[in-house]
Amino acid sequence: MIILVGYVSIEGQSKKIAETVAAQIEKGGDRAILFNVVTGAEYGVDHPQAVILCAPIHAGRYPAPFVDFVERERDWLKSVPSAFVSVSLFIRSEFAEEREEAMHFPDALMAQTGWTPGMVHHAAGALRYTEYDFFKRWMAKRLAEREGAPTDVKQIHEFTDWAALATFTKDFVAAAKA
Numbered sequence: 001m002i003i004l005v006g007y008v009s010i011e012g013q014s015k016k017i018a019e020t021v022a023a024q025i026e027k028g029g030d031r032a033i034l035f036n037v038v039t040g041a042e043y044g045v046d047h048p049q050a051v052i053l054c055a056p057i058h059a060g061r062y063p064a065p066f067v068d069f070v071e072r073e074r075d076w077l078k079s080v081p082s083a084f085v086s087v088s089l090f091i092r093s094e095f096a097e098e099r100e101e102a103m104h105f106p107d108a109l110m111a112q113t114g115w116t117p118g119m120v121h122h123a124a125g126a127l128r129y130t131e132y133d134f135f136k137r138w139m140a141k142r143l144a145e146r147e148g149a150p151t152d153v154k155q156i157h158e159f160t161d162w163a164a165l166a167t168f169t170k171d172f173v174a175a176a177k178a
Contacts, residue, residue: 001030001177004048006037008055008066013126014087017160018054021085024169037069050176051077052169053117054085056125057105070113081176083119084109085165092124092159094148118175121168124159131156 003025007018015036022032033048055066070077090102102122110116127144129137129152141151150157 001050001173002033002048003030003173003176004033004035004051006035006051006053006069008037008063008069010056010058010063011126011128011131013128013158013160014054014056014085017085017087017123017165018052020162020165021052021054021169024166025173028170028173030173038063038065048080050081050173052083052085052172053077054087054123056087057090057102060105062105062109067109067113070109070115074113074115077115077117081172082115082117083121083168083172084117085121085123085168087123087125087160089125089127089147089149089159091122119168119172121165123165124161126156126158126160128156129153 005018005022005025007014009015009018018034022034025032037053053066053070055062061067084106086102086106088102088105090098090105093099093102106117106120127140127150129140132140137153141153143149144151
């Protein structure tokens with residue numbers, strides 16, 4: 001099976017998640033086409049038989065190029081088995097209302113685009129303090145303090161549950177083949 005793994009990444013964690021998904025698909029014996037939807041390039045000579053899309057939430061929205069891609073490819077996305085990985089730090093919040101909000105981020109995307117993936121996975125992102133400019137690092141640290149998250153600005157702190165992502169990917173591939 002040929003599976004498109006499309007992504008948009010702002011700080012790099014969504015790309016890392018997409019790369020991990022693609023590697024797991026390949027390890028299982030299927031073909032993965034890793035595709036950054038921001039490039040706007042065609043995504044392969046062969047027609048993918050399934051798709052997993054990955055995108056981060058920033059300021060309560062998915063990146064515009066990602067939404068544009070989903071709207072443009074809506075008919076194709078509806079015609080093949082599809083899944084979505086929503087990447088957000090809110091999903092690991094200590095506050096139940098923030099976790100609940102994160103669970104519903106994909107709903108707005110689906111309402112706007114008309115695409116309803118067969119499976120949705122919520123992955124926690126990362127705090128990439130070492131890659132932020134002064135202001136962003138300062139803001140991220142203040143928010144992290146409020147959340148009880150790590151505040152060591154000399155490190156990158158990943159919160160993605162890689163085992164859960166692997167299970168999700170395996171389950172999606174099995175369902176797509178059924």
